[in-house]
Amino acid sequence: MLRVGLTGGIGSGKSTVAGRLAEHGAVLIDADRLARAVVEPGTPGLAAVVDAFGPEILAPDGSLDRPKLAAVVFTSAEQRERLNGIVHPLVGGRTAEMLANAADDAVVIHDVPLLVEKNYAPMYNLVVVVHADVEERVRRLVETRGMPEADARARIAAQATEEQRRAVADVWLDNSGTPDQVLAQADALWADRLVPFEANVRLRRWDKYGNARLYDYNPEWPLQAARLAARIKLVTGGLRVDHIGSTSVPGLPAKDIIDLQVTVSSLEQADSFAEPLTEAGFPVRPENTGDRGEETKRYHNSADPGRLANIHLRVAGTQDWRHALLFRDWLRASPEERANYLELKRGIATRFASGENLGEAATAKDAWFDEALPRAESWASKTAWSPS
Structure with missing residues (x-):
């Protein structure tokens, strides 16, 4: 099994990359989806969130009113940590179950928004970061999600910086352009790196080491x-x-x-x-x-x-x-x-x-x-x- 951590800032388009890799056959574990599932109505997770933040974060039908909760937690690091302390252990349990059920030859893509912030990178065989310029991300959040610009910028500012993401990125996919461009990068990543990497790990073999060619010093x-x-x-x-x-x-x-x-x-x-x-x-x-x-x-x-x-x-x-x-x-x-x-x-x-x-x-x-x-x-x- 190959474990791949996938991350990127809000609005970067990592879900596009995750979906493409899933089309190729990857097992996708989406932390955001799991985070929603563990706080569905009637779950212990939702009850714990209400205890922590009050009933005002509920919608009239008893479900979680996410915009209201976001307004509370994304302006305060302390409140974010409080929420994460409730949700993350529940998501971790669901993730462990999905990993246990994955096939031995699976390429598992773990889509984790806070991979950098939580220092999860060493847990994976490979880390892929999807990037887009800040202004492009703000535009996407405003135009496609209907998010107020101030809220979009606050969400972006609350996440890891580009420099922090580059420090953990084994693969950097630039999604500042059209969807076709990043999908082509995802296709190449799957065929040229993820598939042979998984086979090498499963078969206990290393990759070919090329030749004696010298390369100019690389600061990377x-x-x-x-x-x-x-x-x-x-x-x-x-x-x-x-x-x-x-x-x-x-x-x-x-x-x-x-x-x-x-x-x-x-x-x-x-x-x-x-x-x-x-x-x-x-x-x-x-x-x-x-x-x-x-x-x-x-x-x-x-x-x-x-x-x-x-x-x-x-x-x-x-x-x-x-x-x-x-x-x-x-x-x-x-x-x-x-x-x-x-x-x-x-x-x-x-x-x-x-x-x-x-x-x-x-x-x-x-x-x-x-x-x-x-x-x-x-x-x-x-x-x-x-x-x-």
Whole structure:
């Protein structure tokens, strides 16, 4: 099963994307619909809301008068939290039931308006954010929902900012244009990423890792690494996760593969996370041994075809654990050494441009690291560097 979190600000059109993915066969869990269902007349949820906010939030027929309730809660953060404290646990229970009933090969789309605000992003294999410019969202709310402009702007202001959503978005779908444009993006997302990602997770396999091509430094790499690290921390109970390798060195061209180091206390602890990491989208690699043949780590890869990653679980204090952190920090601080390393990487990229023998490409840098290690250690001594 692949768990996909879908979110976006009010008026962004995420329901359009959710509907399209459901047409392709996704199992859709709509948090808004569930939130309405748990406060229908006669439910314990509605009774709790009335107790909290008074009978004046009821319509004449005894149902919830949503505009009246909105007028109360969307002008006060305290009142919103009060309402969420009633509704969210009920929605969570219904969601758990739907997940339990989903097929093993399902792509589950969880449409959650407050995914960012509630810090739910690490719970999903992938997070998709649907975006539209604020003025376009206001126009839609006024014209299609009949919402007063002031209310529309208040609702938007009460939600997460664009910057906050970008921080958690593995996929960013721009819906500022016509519906056909965002539907085309949704179609491509389904075919090119969600379907193969689900199959990879279910079959416990990682995606193909391409070739040795170098890409210009991408400022998105640290953000992507942080999102992966958050998922890993969630399933490992908060273990230390460091962004290492070339993509962690600002300005350094690299293969478009994120490397993360997870610090474990023992290989037995690393082995205990094999299944949770696989379910999170990081299956065990068969050659699950150590560096240069040493039994010093466990090795996982990303199953996501849209974000390749190597996950190295290394025991704290071991040589390779320390060297991964040392070389990262040394290269960050040493422009001349960074340039020397880049020259080596470009030579390797040219040599293995055909995409064959990528295993040899990965070990072709070992001699340089062995030769550079004394210089890195000298820098560490002079700067009082510590891996902690």
